[in-house]
Amino acid sequence: xxxxxxxxxxxxxxxxxxxxxxxxxxxxxxxxxxxxxxxxxxxxxxxxxxxxxxxxxxxxxxxxxxxxxxxxxxxxxxxxxxxxxxxxxxxxxxxxxxxxxxxxxxxxxxxxxxxxxxxxxxxxxxxxxxxxxxxxxxxxxxxxxxxxxxxxxxxxxxxxxxxxxxxxxxxxxxxxxxxxxxxxxxxxxxxxxxxxxxxxxxxxxxxxxxxxxxxxxxxxxxxxxxxxxxxxxxxxxxxxxxxxxxxxxxxx
Numbered sequence: 730x731x732x733x734x735x736x737x738x739x740x741x742x743x744x745x746x747x748x749x750x751x752x753x754x755x756x757x758x759x760x761x762x763x764x765x766x767x768x769x770x771x772x773x774x775x776x777x778x779x780x781x782x783x784x785x786x787x788x789x790x791x792x793x794x795x796x797x798x799x800x801x802x803x804x805x806x807x808x809x810x811x812x813x814x815x816x817x818x819x820x821x822x823x824x825x826x827x828x829x830x831x832x833x834x835x836x837x838x839x840x841x842x843x844x845x846x847x848x849x850x851x852x853x854x855x856x857x858x859x860x861x862x863x864x865x866x867x868x869x870x871x872x873x874x875x876x877x878x879x880x881x882x883x884x885x886x887x888x889x890x891x892x893x894x895x896x897x898x899x900x901x902x903x904x905x906x907x908x909x910x911x912x913x914x915x916x917x918x919x920x921x922x923x924x925x926x927x928x929x930x931x932x933x934x935x936x937x938x939x940x941x942x943x944x945x946x947x948x949x950x951x952x953x954x955x956x957x958x959x960x961x962x963x964x965x966x967x968x969x970x971x972x973x974x975x976x977x978x979x980x981x
Contacts, residue, residue: 748776759787760794760913763809771914791816793911796918803873808866824882827872885930905929909972910965915954917965926977 734746756768775785795812802810821828891899906922906929922929924936968975 744779747779751776751782759791759813761811761813763811789911790913792920793913793916793918796911797913797916800918802866803870810866824884825872825876826880826882827876828869883927885928903976904972906931907972907976909969909975912965912969915962917962923977929977931977931979 734743752768752770752772755772756762760769760772762769775782791813795817798810798812799817801807886905891902906926907920908922909920911918911920919939921939923934926933
């Protein structure tokens with residue numbers, strides 16, 4: 730982790746470096762903002778007790794934060810997007826036809842590589858940085874606004890691929906389809922799996938109206954934290970606590 734850390738390093742010294750590394754990971758990888766050079770200190774409280782870190786649902790927090798950033802960037806006044814973008818890029822490259830990166834075809838005798846999705850694109854690219862990513866947010870917004878059903882690739886999660894991944898990748902898999910609010914500190918975003926049931930190998934039903942408030946994105950650390958807000962937040966937490974009861978029934 731660091732050249733100064735050895736087997737003889739004091740525990741306090743190790744903990745300090747660990748907290749620094751985690752803070753940089755939070756601010757630069759998992760929860761980056763659009764400033765480009767600033768790291769939020771809001772996670773410091775959760776780094777006080779390192780032994781408790783594994784009790785938090787970090788995947789839920791990363792998704793919630795990314796959903797909120799995508800919500801904000803969908804507005805015409807936003808110029809930059811933040812959040813854990815590698816996850817978003819892999820999803821867009823695999824599912825959205827208009828956002829596919831330019832890739833050379835495989836040789837006729839070459840089998841399709843059996844790899845995680847992100848690695849699949851890298852291995853097939855084969856020509857370095859010939860094609861540079863374009864920072865064109867308005868263009869991507871227009872593409873998504875004009876998206877039609879046939880232009881999205883619906884592909885259920887592949888059991889064969891999942892079993893080839895480390896066990897921690899499929900931990901809690903039964904919860905993937907649970908329709909619950911996702912929380913990251915003051916951010917609450919809804920995991921609306923009922924609108925994408927085909928992703929879980931189930932027939933898509935007529936979707937009900939959205940279960941979230943239309944101006945939910947305005948409820949965060951920039952809003953007033955009063956009793957009304959706390960009551961609303963407690964209700965979201967209660968729903969999360971019922972997540973095992975909110976898994977869509979299997980197809981018949």
